[in-house]
Amino acid sequence: MVPTLYGRIQTRVFLLALIGSIVTLAITPFLPVDGPLGDRYQATFVVLASVAVLGIGWELIYHLLMQLRWEKDWPTLFGLLTLVPEGVLVGALAVAGTLPYLPGSVPAWAFALHFTTVWVAVWVFANGPMRAPFIRWRFRGGRLV
Template sequence: MVPTLTGRIQTRIALLATVGALVTALLTPFLPGGGPLQPRYGTTYLLLAAVTVLGVGWEFVYHALMQFRWEKDWPTLFGLLTFAPEGALVWFLAQRGSVPGLHAPSFAAFSIHFLVVWLCVWLIANGPMRVPFPRWRFHGGRLL
């Protein structure tokens, strides 16, 4: 059985709330841009929240697209490459001021943060997560 829409949403939220939050905490002091850490942490965590909220919306789009595939699932590489449209949308909204309370970061800081978090979450989802949740895939991707 392939992951269900609900399971993919649960997995996305859980991984961004754990792995994404940890990577953001470790990475933020090293991002380009300088300045005091408190506003930088505010910016990176607001970006993480925006990725999480918009990602739930993306799951509906991906679910609709998967209905055209015979096995109703993405190849693993497609899951990795979805960083491009998701990152572009978050960057666009951040630059337009559409994320409440967020002042737009530099492109370098955004790119490094987004790509490192994305890669870490993708690697955990496709590797070590299967150790504590061996039946995850067989329960439609549901964590609960």
């Protein structure tokens, strides 16, 4: 079954909250960012929340683009490559320091490392291990609830 728009949004938010938070907790102390650890965690979690919130808008855009395809779905590789437009948008906002609750700006290298690590971890989990605990997920259009 092709994931529905609502199912993709649910899956995105769930995976960013679960897998994204775990990865962010693990890598934040090692990111090349100056400042106290508390500010670094605040910056990385603001970026993670921004990806989740802005990602809902991206899902709407992707849904419209998918309607132009015959099978109305993305190939799996497209799901991975969507990190480029989303990363560019959130990265530009983070480096400029314009995200709400962001304690200053984020160095581009630190953002790229954090964003790419989280994105790949979420993508790998969605395309592999997630299918074990959520057996019916695929048959319900990607909905978790």
